[in-house]
Amino acid sequence: MNFVALKMLVGDRGKYFGIVLGIAFAAMLITQQSSIFVGLMTRTFGFITDTGYPDIWVMDPKVQFIDDTKPMQDIRLYRVRGVEGVRSAVPLYKGILRARLPNGTFQNCNVIGLDDATLTGGPPKMIQGEIAYLRRADGVIVDKVGAEGRLARPVLDDQGKPVLDEQGKPLPPIPLKVGDVLEINDKRAIVVGICQVQRTFQSQPVIYTTYSRAINFAPRERRLMSFICVDAATNANDPQTPEAKAANIQALCDRIEQRTGLLALPGKAFSWKTVMYFIKFTGIPINFGIAVVLGFLVGTAIAGQTFYQFTSDNIKQFGAIKAMGTSNSRLLGMIVLQAVVVGLVGYGLGIGAAAGFGYITKGSELAFRLLPETLLVTGVAIALICVLASMLALVKVVRVEPAIVFK
Amino acid sequence: MSTATSNQNIATRPGPVGLAVHCKGVTKHFGKGDSKVLALRGVDLDIKYGELMMLVGPSGCGKTTLISVIAGILDRDAGECTVFGADFANLSGGARTKWRGANIGFVFQQFNLLPTLTAAENVAVPLMILGEGRHAAVKRAYDVLATVGLADRGKSLPSQLSGGQQQRVAIARALIHQPRLIVCDEPTSALDAVTGHTVMRLLKGVAMAQDRALVIVTHDARIFGFADRVASMNDGSVVSVGTPAELEAVHRH
Ligand SMILES: Nc1ncnc2c1ncn2[C@@H]1O[C@H](COP(=O)(O)OP(=O)(O)OP(=O)(O)O)[C@@H](O)[C@H]1O
Ligand SMILES: [Mg+2]
Numbered sequence: 154m155n156f157v158a159l160k161m162l163v164g165d166r167g168k169y170f171g172i173v174l175g176i177a178f179a180a181m182l183i184t185q186q187s188s189i190f191v192g193l194m195t196r197t198f199g200f201i202t203d204t205g206y207p208d209i210w211v212m213d214p215k216v217q218f219i220d221d222t223k224p225m226q227d228i229r230l231y232r233v234r235g236v237e238g239v240r241s242a243v244p245l246y247k248g249i250l251r252a253r254l255p256n257g258t259f260q261n262c263n264v265i266g267l268d269d270a271t272l273t274g275g276p277p278k279m280i281q282g283e284i285a286y287l288r289r290a291d292g293v294i295v296d297k298v299g300a301e302g303r304l305a306r307p308v309l310d311d312q313g314k315p316v317l318d319e320q321g322k323p324l325p326p327i328p329l330k331v332g333d334v335l336e337i338n339d340k341r342a343i344v345v346g347i348c349q350v351q352r353t354f355q356s357q358p359v360i361y362t363t364y365s366r367a368i369n370f371a372p373r374e375r376r377l378m379s380f381i382c383v384d385a386a387t388n389a390n391d392p393q394t395p396e397a398k399a400a401n402i403q404a405l406c407d408r409i410e411q412r413t414g415l416l417a418l419p420g421k422a423f424s425w426k427t428v429m430y431f432i433k434f435t436g437i438p439i440n441f442g443i444a445v446v447l448g449f450l451v452g453t454a455i456a457g458q459t460f461y462q463f464t465s466d467n468i469k470q471f472g473a474i475k476a477m478g479t480s481n482s483r484l485l486g487m488i489v490l491q492a493v494v495v496g497l498v499g500y501g502l503g504i505g506a507a508a509g510f511g512y513i514t515k516g517s518e519l520a521f522r523l524l525p526e527t528l529l530v531t532g533v534a535i536a537l538i539c540v541l542a543s544m545l546a547l548v549k550v551v552r553v554e555p556a557i558v559f560k
Numbered sequence: 561m562s563t564a565t566s567n568q569n570i571a572t573r574p575g576p577v578g579l580a581v582h583c584k585g586v587t588k589h590f591g592k593g594d595s596k597v598l599a600l601r602g603v604d605l606d607i608k609y610g611e612l613m614m615l616v617g618p619s620g621c622g623k624t625t626l627i628s629v630i631a632g633i634l635d636r637d638a639g640e641c642t643v644f645g646a647d648f649a650n651l652s653g654g655a656r657t658k659w660r661g662a663n664i665g666f667v668f669q670q671f672n673l674l675p676t677l678t679a680a681e682n683v684a685v686p687l688m689i690l691g692e693g694r695h696a697a698v699k700r701a702y703d704v705l706a707t708v709g710l711a712d713r714g715k716s717l718p719s720q721l722s723g724g725q726q727q728r729v730a731i732a733r734a735l736i737h738q739p740r741l742i743v744c745d746e747p748t749s750a751l752d753a754v755t756g757h758t759v760m761r762l763l764k765g766v767a768m769a770q771d772r773a774l775v776i777v778t779h780d781a782r783i784f785g786f787a788d789r790v791a792s793m794n795d796g797s798v799v800s801v802g803t804p805a806e807l808e809a810v811h812r813h
Contacts, residue, residue, distance in 0.1 A: 156694045164676020473672040476633050478661015478689045480654055555633040558672055559624045559745045
């Protein structure tokens with residue numbers, strides 16, 4: 154009878170596609186919205202990821218998320234270095250500074266100062282030049298999006314008017330390139346490299362330089378160090394399981410906090426803290442939560458309704474096969490089979506469409522990160538939709554009097 | 561030996577002893593309170609093996625209700641009703657469904673073929689319900705389709721067949737699992753006179769057997785002649801049973 158169930162289902166192309174598309178739509182909406190949400194949340198800690206996860210981030214206890222820097226005195230660095238179990242501790246500067254472009258306009262930039270000696274925590278990918286070029290006099294590395302965007306120079310004529318092309322549109326601005334000179338807080342900086350960084354919620358161009366140069370750029374203040382990046386000492390006798398390593402790192406964090414009164418977090422924990430800050434204090438998660446719930450409801454409504462309609466339309470057929478000796482449990486099996494088929498096909502199409510969407514928008518400004526967990530969540534949601542829809546249908550079919558066949 | 565729960569095939573099942581169908585004082589109502597309808601008010605009816613019994617009577621007199629009770633798809637309120645010695649009232653829901661699947665063939669006024677299945681697949685459904693594999697069942701369906709003259713239409717969908725052809729497919733479906741009782745509700749009323757005659761001839765020709773009984777509900781006086789006996793119903797009871805000739809004689813007076 155499985156054959157009969159399947160043929161009943163797919164034989165009516167129109168309705169079959171209706172049900173499948175309803176489910177696919179729900180699956181796509183849920184997956185896509187969740188992925189954009191995850192993508193956005195990943196952006197919130199993009200800088201932490203870019204820095205390459207030092208074992209431990211040490212910061213002022215009042216810091217709430219990565220962009221919320223509370224400068225510390227340099228002396229703290231030496232305290233941290235003194236904590237037993239710390240192999241290395243390097244300073245990191247992160248702050249918004251005003252850059253003056255070659256054409257005289259100003260632009261706020263997110264300036265990152267890396268430890269002079271080690272240059273650790275640099276950009277994850279260089280497009281032009283090398284991180285080591287930061288050792289050259291006044292050297293800075295600029296991120297590609299910034300260089301081609303806000304730091305690019307519009308093409309102007311002698312009167313300062315934009316130069317137009319044949320179609321009357323302004324010529325595209327000229328990107329900032331290696332060798333160009335800018336001024337950061339009236340101090341000279343020369344571009345020695347172009348890098349690529351993850352998109353974050355901060356829209357300013359990112360400029361990497363050395364720690365000492367960064368605090369030279371920054372206005373004179375007593376406290377300038379934003380973070381201390383710590384790597385834990387390891388020795389050959391340490392247990393090597395990930396859990397044991399994590400426990401070691403956590404123990405070191407506790408020790409640093411005790412000795413210095415600062416906040417010490419493993420990189421992952423700092424990422425989470427950042428995500429949680431955004432979840433708590435911005436409307437983003439609520440908006441996406443609503444979209445996901447809507448996707449679920451719309452999908453359930455469409456799929457449930459069409460599936461129920463399908464069963465209703467076929468109720469006389471179900472009655473006939475019931476009269477001809479099909480038991481209720483068998484009918485249940487048939488309906489479950491139908492629900493599983495439309496569920497699987499709809500799920501496949503839906504996550505396929507969502508993945509396709511992610512593929513098309515890859516490399517664009519859109520945040521989209523499809524996690525295996527998201528697929529699982531979508532799967533559970535779709536399964537729920539199918540269970541709901543088939544339960545509705547089932548009640549109808551089990552209730553049907555086989556005597557309906559004579560009507 | 562009781563045949564109550566058996567669904568053995570014809571070769572081993574007991575021969576025609578006793579009555580195929582025995583009803584005595586069967587009552588059945590629908591609804592309650594003001595809208596209560598007494599559809600059957602004490603029906604007495606016996607059908608013998610090898611007999612084609614027609615049920616006739618005015619609309620609403622309870623014909624459909626009666627064959628539904630006989631076929632075990634409706635529960636009676638009171639009275640006796642046994643089919644091949646088995647009483648559905650003594651069977652659990654599951655056992656009754658199973659028994660019905662093995663022993664009863666249905667032909668409906670509206671054919672009730674599954675629209676997305678081919679003719680052969682439709683015919684094969686009762687065998688598949690009984691657990692036969694799809695390929696074997698469909699193969700067998702072609703043989704039965706041949707007996708109703710539709711050997712070459714097995715792959716057609718119901719919508720591609722005429723009403724008469726669809727009813728012949730439905731007859732093949734009612735026969736394929738060799739049930740002992742075949743119940744038909746108005747099998748010809750959706751068909752024109754000539755087609756109705758063809759279908760009846762076919763039904764009588766291929767369906768009748770010594771160990772089998774046929775009950776046909778009909779309004780259609782033109783087919784009375786095919787019956788062995790005709791039971792006239794009125795207002796929930798069987799008022800007379802006789803041969804078609806006797807019925808005609810009554811009507812003439
Ligand atoms: N499911 C039901 N609920 C309520 N009343 C019903 C139901 N089925 C039948 N009846 C009533 O029972 C009576 C007998 O109905 P039944 O269908 O058996 O008549 P019938 O002889 O088959 O009529 P027809 O020739 O029009 O098919 C009618 O009054 C009908 O209205
Ligand atoms: Mg009727």
